[in-house]
Amino acid sequence: MRIEAMTRGSFLAGAAAVGAGALVGTALTGEAAAATGPEASTGPDAGTRTPATPNPAGEQRTPGRGLVRRGVMYECEDGETPHTGWKRTRMRSDMRSIRRELHANSVAAFGTGVERLTATATEAAEHGMHVWLQPRMADVPEREILDHLAETGRQAERLRRQGARVYLSVGCEFILFVPGIVPGANAVERIENMLKGNWNPEAAQRKLTRFIGLAAKTGRRVFRGPLTYGSAHGDKVDWDLFDIVSVNYYESFADPRGHVKELAPYRKWGKPVAITECGTCTFKGAPDAGGMGWDVVDYSKPKPEVRMGVRRSEHTQAQYLGEVLNVFEQMNLHAAMVYQFVTSDAPHRRERRYDLDIASYSLTKAIWKAADSPTARWHWEPKESFHAVARHFAHAERRDRQGLSEAPRRDR
Numbered sequence: 001m002r003i004e005a006m007t008r009g010s011f012l013a014g015a016a017a018v019g020a021g022a023l024v025g026t027a028l029t030g031e032a033a034a035a036t037g038p039e040a041s042t043g044p045d046a047g048t049r050t051p052a053t054p055n056p057a058g059e060q061r062t063p064g065r066g067l068v069r070r071g072v073m074y075e076c077e078d079g080e081t082p083h084t085g086w087k088r089t090r091m092r093s094d095m096r097s098i099r100r101e102l103h104a105n106s107v108a109a110f111g112t113g114v115e116r117l118t119a120t121a122t123e124a125a126e127h128g129m130h131v132w133l134q135p136r137m138a139d140v141p142e143r144e145i146l147d148h149l150a151e152t153g154r155q156a157e158r159l160r161r162q163g164a165r166v167y168l169s170v171g172c173e174f175i176l177f178v179p180g181i182v183p184g185a186n187a188v189e190r191i192e193n194m195l196k197g198n199w200n201p202e203a204a205q206r207k208l209t210r211f212i213g214l215a216a217k218t219g220r221r222v223f224r225g226p227l228t229y230g231s232a233h234g235d236k237v238d239w240d241l242f243d244i245v246s247v248n249y250y251e252s253f254a255d256p257r258g259h260v261k262e263l264a265p266y267r268k269w270g271k272p273v274a275i276t277e278c279g280t281c282t283f284k285g286a287p288d289a290g291g292m293g294w295d296v297v298d299y300s301k302p303k304p305e306v307r308m309g310v311r312r313s314e315h316t317q318a319q320y321l322g323e324v325l326n327v328f329e330q331m332n333l334h335a336a337m338v339y340q341f342v343t344s345d346a347p348h349r350r351e352r353r354y355d356l357d358i359a360s361y362s363l364t365k366a367i368w369k370a371a372d373s374p375t376a377r378w379h380w381e382p383k384e385s386f387h388a389v390a391r392h393f394a395h396a397e398r399r400d401r402q403g404l405s406e407a408p409r410r411d412r
Contacts, residue, residue, distance in 0.1 A: 015272045042338040043179040062259075065403050067328055069130055069335035070393050071106030072098055072363065073277060075342075076116040082343035083374045084366075086116045092123055094341060097125040102363070102386065103393035108132035109275065110172070113150060116149065118155040125164035132276070133335065134169035134230060138177035139186045142211065145171070146218050153222035160225045168223045169246065169276065170215035172230035174208055205236060216241040230276045233262075244334065245271045248277035252287035252320070258329045259390045272334035279361040280320045281385065284313045287320045294359045303372075312358050314384035322388050331398065336388055343378045363389060391412060 072093065079085030098104050109120040114135075121131045129248050136153040137145045137321060153168050159168045172176075176187045182199050184190035193199050219227045231237045239245045245266050253259055266273045281293030282284045289295070296310045321338060328336045339361050348357035348365035357365045364380035385399040 012111050024199035026165070029279070033191070039114050049407070056373045058278060062376055065400060066147065066330070066396060067079075067264070067325075067336055068272075069106040069332055069337075070325075070396060071104040071108060071129070071132075071335070072102060072338045072389075073110060073340035074098070074120060074124075075114060075340060076109055076120050078112075080345045082380060083376050084168055085168055086113070086120075088109070088119060091116075091120055092303060095120070095123045095129075098124075099129055099381075100307075102390045103266075103397055104129065105393075106130040106132065106335065106337065107399065108169075110136050110169075111132040112148070113138050114151045114155060117152055118159070120268075121156070121159055121164070123167065125159060125166070127167045128163040130167075132167045132169055134172060134276075136177070137386075142178065142214070146214060148171060149215060150218050151221050153219050157223045160223070160379050167226045167228060167229050168219055169228050170212075170219045173232045173235070173248065174215070175232075175235070177202065178211055181211065189232070203292045211237065212237060227272065228276070239271060242271075244272045244274050245269050246274045246276040248289040248291070248339075249275050249324075250278065250280065252280075252290060256327050257321060259324060260331060263331065263333070265396055270316060274335035275328055275333060276335075276337050276339070277335060277339040278321070281359050281361055282314055282317045282385075284316055285315070286393070293361065297356060297359045300322075303354065304356060306355060306358050310352075310358060312352060312355060317383065318385040318388035321385050322392060325392050332378065338363060342372070347374070348381075 067311070074091075076086045076091075084185065095107070098107060107124040109117050109124065110133075112135065117133055119132050124131050124354045133152055133156045135149050138147045138336065143209040147210040149170055153247075156166050156168045160392070176190055179185070181204050182190040183193045190199075215229065216227065226243040228242045229237065230263040231247055233249050233251065234245050247263070247266060251259065251262055253262075263273065281289065283293070283296060296307050298305050298307055299332050325336060326339075341351065341362060342364045343357070343360040343362040344366045346360040346362075346366065347353045347368045349371070352358070355371070362383075364382055366374075366378060366380050368374040368378045
């Protein structure tokens with residue numbers, strides 16, 4: 001099986017070139033309102049059901065105690081240089097930091113390559129963390145995507161049977177990354193066709209529903225634990241197929257009640273709700289840009305440059321994450337995963353216009369030893385957001401322990 005993935009740089013450069021900044025929110029804008037209730041089940045495969053896992057959360061929780069799973073996304077991909085991709089030694093060190101310094105109790109390993117996904121999941125489990133495994137293969141035939149999912153699921157099941165706490169996510173935002181749903185050879189071309197109106201939203205929804213059904217069936221065949229799918233906020237998904245309702249959430253509101261209003265409809269399914277991605281970039285005003293914060297870099301230049309007027313602000317990123325994590329806790333959602341731990345191909349530089357970390361969602365900043373190309377000795381340093389999230393996770397962990405110690409014995 002060939003493993004293919006569009007690099008971060010090529011995707012961002014291409015997306016910026018076609019004006020993807022206009023594609024804010026769900027791609028299926030005309031149908032998004034119906035996405036958050038059981039009545040959303042449509043399409044030829046909507047009547048096909050696989051049994052959901054009983055008690056999908058897999059554990060007892062004390063009412064009113066906030067999130068059960070608090071964690072971070074960890075990318076398992078080839079880098080844009082020989083030194084910035086996934087490395088086993090770096091991963092092991094990162095897992096120690098995620099558990100001991102960030103105080104996360106969960107890690108979402110995402111990307112391509114079953115071996116590196118499995119190694120990351122195994123290492124996280126050995127540190128006592130809960131694991132989400134999410135294969136993300138893009139721009140290859142459906143069969144290869146499903147085969148990659150199946151093998152990842154088999155490894156997830158092996159870990160589960162060995163005692164690890166594992167969830168399997170069958171994928172992420174298929175409308176952009178799976179060929180044939182929207183016209184285009186890759187994600188950039190699909191975005192371009194959406195922006196130009198060269199697509200049929202109703203037909204795309206039918207194809208998306210069909211492929212999500214195939215992915216759910218594939219996951220169920222090989223994995224016996226809780227199953228989910230990483231949907232974009234507003235996507236129309238038949239959540240009857242899954243145990244956990246998951247959403248990638250990058251919204252911004254001056255009043256925190258706006259988040260509650262946006263997320264409340266996901267509870268209509270009567271299942272645990274997980275925020276499988278959340279975060280913002282590292283500049284003033286970044287939360288207003290949501291999931292398009294990376295678009296402040298001009299990739300048409302020979303050396304990518306941050307656009308004029310964009311000011312670095314680690315405080316903005318930290319403040320936003322603190323606010324949304326508090327909301328998720330107060331709503332007693334099941335999980336929240338911060339996107340992401342490190343973006344190795346977006347280095348922090350002293351000169352503002354070349355400081356690509358400004359457009360990064362990561363909790364850490366990549367420090368390259370050379371100005372224009374990393375060596376094997378590049379490293380990361382924590383941002384203000386890292387410390388803010390660590391404080392939140394540590395406080396919640398102490399509160400959870402106290403709650404368990406106070407709970408009646410019959411509830412343990």
